Amino acid sequence: MTNTDMRPRLGAVALSPAPEGGADPAVVCAGLRKRYGEGATAVHALRGVDLTVQRGELLMLVGPSGCGKTTLISVMAGILDPTEGSCRILGQDMTALAPRPRAAFRARNIGFVFQAYNLNPALTAAENVSVPLRICGAPVREAMRKAEAALDMVGLGDKVESAPGDLSGGQQQRVAIARALVHEPQLIVCDEPTSALDHANGQRVMELLRRVGTVDGRALVIVTHDARIFDFADRIAELDDGRVTRVGTPGALAGAGHGATDPGPAPDGEDMPAVAPCAGPVDAAGGAMADAPHGGNGCRPSAARP
Amino acid sequence: MYQIALKMLLANRGKYLGMVLSLAFTSLIMTQQPAVFASILTRTYGLIDDIAIADIWVMDPQAQSVDESKAMPDTRLSLVRSVSGVEWAVPLHKGQLKARLPDGNTVGCGLIGVDDVSLIGAPGDMKSGSMADLRMSDAVVVDAEGAAKRLAVQVDGGMRPLAVGDGLEVNDHHAVVVGVANATPTFQSQPMLYTTYSRVKLFNKSERKLMSFVLVKAQKGQDHRRLAARIASETGLTALTADDFRARTLRHFIKRTAIIMHFGTTILMSFCIGAVVTGLMFHNFTQDALRHFGVLKAMGTDDRTLLLMILSQALLVAGTGFGIGVGMAMIMGNLPGDPMGMRLSPTILLVGGGAVLSITLVSAALSIRQVLRLEPAIVFKQ
Ligand SMILES: Nc1ncnc2c1ncn2[C@@H]1O[C@H](COP(=O)(O)OP(=O)(O)O)[C@@H](O)[C@H]1O
Ligand SMILES: [Mg+2]
Numbered sequence: 286m287t288n289t290d291m292r293p294r295l296g297a298v299a300l301s302p303a304p305e306g307g308a309d310p311a312v313v314c315a316g317l318r319k320r321y322g323e324g325a326t327a328v329h330a331l332r333g334v335d336l337t338v339q340r341g342e343l344l345m346l347v348g349p350s351g352c353g354k355t356t357l358i359s360v361m362a363g364i365l366d367p368t369e370g371s372c373r374i375l376g377q378d379m380t381a382l383a384p385r386p387r388a389a390f391r392a393r394n395i396g397f398v399f400q401a402y403n404l405n406p407a408l409t410a411a412e413n414v415s416v417p418l419r420i421c422g423a424p425v426r427e428a429m430r431k432a433e434a435a436l437d438m439v440g441l442g443d444k445v446e447s448a449p450g451d452l453s454g455g456q457q458q459r460v461a462i463a464r465a466l467v468h469e470p471q472l473i474v475c476d477e478p479t480s481a482l483d484h485a486n487g488q489r490v491m492e493l494l495r496r497v498g499t500v501d502g503r504a505l506v507i508v509t510h511d512a513r514i515f516d517f518a519d520r521i522a523e524l525d526d527g528r529v530t531r532v533g534t535p536g537a538l539a540g541a542g543h544g545a546t547d548p549g550p551a552p553d554g555e556d557m558p559a560v561a562p563c564a565g566p567v568d569a570a571g572g573a574m575a576d577a578p579h580g581g582n583g584c585r586p587s588a589a590r591p
Numbered sequence: 592m593y594q595i596a597l598k599m600l601l602a603n604r605g606k607y608l609g610m611v612l613s614l615a616f617t618s619l620i621m622t623q624q625p626a627v628f629a630s631i632l633t634r635t636y637g638l639i640d641d642i643a644i645a646d647i648w649v650m651d652p653q654a655q656s657v658d659e660s661k662a663m664p665d666t667r668l669s670l671v672r673s674v675s676g677v678e679w680a681v682p683l684h685k686g687q688l689k690a691r692l693p694d695g696n697t698v699g700c701g702l703i704g705v706d707d708v709s710l711i712g713a714p715g716d717m718k719s720g721s722m723a724d725l726r727m728s729d730a731v732v733v734d735a736e737g738a739a740k741r742l743a744v745q746v747d748g749g750m751r752p753l754a755v756g757d758g759l760e761v762n763d764h765h766a767v768v769v770g771v772a773n774a775t776p777t778f779q780s781q782p783m784l785y786t787t788y789s790r791v792k793l794f795n796k797s798e799r800k801l802m803s804f805v806l807v808k809a810q811k812g813q814d815h816r817r818l819a820a821r822i823a824s825e826t827g828l829t830a831l832t833a834d835d836f837r838a839r840t841l842r843h844f845i846k847r848t849a850i851i852m853h854f855g856t857t858i859l860m861s862f863c864i865g866a867v868v869t870g871l872m873f874h875n876f877t878q879d880a881l882r883h884f885g886v887l888k889a890m891g892t893d894d895r896t897l898l899l900m901i902l903s904q905a906l907l908v909a910g911t912g913f914g915i916g917v918g919m920a921m922i923m924g925n926l927p928g929d930p931m932g933m934r935l936s937p938t939i940l941l942v943g944g945g946a947v948l949s950i951t952l953v954s955a956a957l958s959i960r961q962v963l964r965l966e967p968a969i970v971f972k973q
Binding site: 358388395419421425476 | 592594595598599601602603882883886887888889890891892893894895896966967968970971972
């Protein structure tokens with residue numbers, strides 16, 4: 286990769302440019318189903334998910350362990366193919382892309398943050414941050430300059446040369462955030478970004494994500510079951526047993542219910558009153574809960590059904 | 592991205608060193624052993640190379656190689672000379688004898704008896720003295736290595752090489768050293784004595800047959816193979832061009848000894864050990880780094896780049912390992928006195944390099960398969 290163009294070559298398939306502005310959603314999932322394995326041992330991780338993430342929005346995916354959060358965010362990041370349904374990311378239908386242009390699309394448009402940081406121990410902090418730019422073909426020196434600027438932005442300007450192993454967990458996650466942002470992607474996906482951190486560091490990481498993650502129409506999707514960070518979300522989508530059971534503002538989901546407003550955009554009529562049998566007291570209060578289009582009994586174990 | 596790949600490799604210092612050392616070991620064995628082997632092989636036909644002036648070698652049909660000749664009566668010489676197309680033909684004796692040194696020690700030596708007139712068959716490169724002095728009475732020439740080692744003379748205060756003017760006793764005959772020659776060392780690394788054919792007869796009075804070979808020069812324009820065939824059919828002897836004789840000597844040597852087996856087993860074993868150790872370590876290294884390859888994959892690195900990254904890692908390992916191995920082989924080959932006797936030819940380096948490269952390419956291919964099969968979605972698995 287030696288071309289000076291920061292954008293990756295996209296191979297044979299020409300991509301329609303991702304539309305700018307708030308009107309076009311960042312991610313549109315429709316009728317997503319995902320089945321792992323075949324026959325009797327098949328696991329239905331997603332059972333028909335319709336979900337839209339707007340540009341400039343911070344959406345959290347929450348729900349019990351095994352309900353399909355990681356599967357859903359993997360599909361939304363273009364690294365996993367659904368068994369059925371479609372997922373448009375920044376206007377691009379992922380299933381229509383061959384592996385190579387799809388990889389190039391991810392390199393250009395998506396930033397990743399992981400629970401386990403996933404920094405490369407062989408590289409310095411700055412080198413780690415420069416990786417997405419290098420994948421896009423940026424010259425090393427330019428990539429390093431931008432990486433150092435990104436580290437500065439997350440408050441780690443003095444750790445440029447540090448090895449990941451010499452940094453605290455919170456610092457490592459901030460390096461990972463710098464890495465997710467350095468190539469200015471339009472969508473950032475985070476899987477449990479605060480689970481490995483203590484409360485103070487978790488708050489700090491979320492403040493950082495909130496501050497830089499949704500500027501310029503950038504969308505941020507965070508999988509979490511850390512209730513302490515729910516308030517950072519614009520909207521929260523609750524998953525259970527492979528279905529979205531509720532979508533709403535943090536306030537609504539927290540059970541305050543009455544008068545809770547949903548500042549998040551409400552596309553596709555998702556913000557409808559909910560009827561979710563297994564949901565908590567919020568539903569009983571009849572708050573501003575969102576209806577899951579395929580809402581059903583979320584209490585049954587997911588692996589037991591066809 | 593290659594820089595990242597190489598940093599990943601170098602950061603795993605233990606595995607990197609392990610792979611480099613195992614390939615260095617393999618490279619060393621795979622170049623040093625064939626080099627020693629090649630050197631031994633050239634020694635088996637050293638005499639044929641030394642007497643390059645002879646186009647055709649004529650010998651008793653039972654002769655197998657340059658080392659295993661069967662003496663013929665002198666009358667065969669005139670038979671060969673009478674074949675048309677022969678420019679000249681001279682006798683050559685190749686045999687053994689025991690020489691008693693001035694200090695009383697007896698040493699087994701090889702003996703070459705060359706044509707009295709032309710001295711064809713005597714080494715041309717003299718360290719001291721003169722080959723022409725062979726025409727003086729009782730004269731012998733010794734080879735330099737033999738003179739310095741096995742034929743060294745004991746004096747008060749140590750050993751000194753046998754030198755011009757020293758006397759020897761050969762089969763109860765007195766002989767005088769008139770020269771020391773630089774000859775190609777023989778396989779047996781026996782000291783060699785050179786003298787005239789008629790003096791050989793003097794040294795071996797009881798022997799009737801002393802002519803081991805007839806050396807033939809073809810007339811200008813004669814096809815050597817065809818002339819050799821003609822000599823053979825007209826004399827009933829075996830006649831071979833120098834090239835054919837060299838090949839026959841080599842074949843005989845290889846057939847008679849298990850040398851190919853010995854070297855072959857060593858080389859094959861070092862290849863297998865190198866392949867297994869390197870392959871396993873490289874596989875392990877990739878396994879360790881699999882998560883990071885998965886992260887790169889998720890972040891949009893395409894398969895081609897991943898493939899080239901792993902290839903660059905493999906090539907760095909191969910290059911360093913081969914470099915160190917060949918470096919060590921070269922140091923061994925250039926030790927003072929060349930105790931190993933090595934011939935590190937470009938072919939050997941090429942074949943050794945090819946073997947090391949094939950090991951690393953196969954290892955890389957296995958790792959590449961691992962990485963290409965990797966689901967990028969594993970990055971979200973804890
Ligand atoms: N690669 C896989 N193969 C088989 N089953 C899987 C795989 N990945 C996830 N699952 C199953 O799919 C369901 C949803 O998993 P996941 O998306 O990881 O849930 P969450 O992130 O909410 O814990 C679980 O039952 C899980 O065991
Ligand atoms: Mg998960």
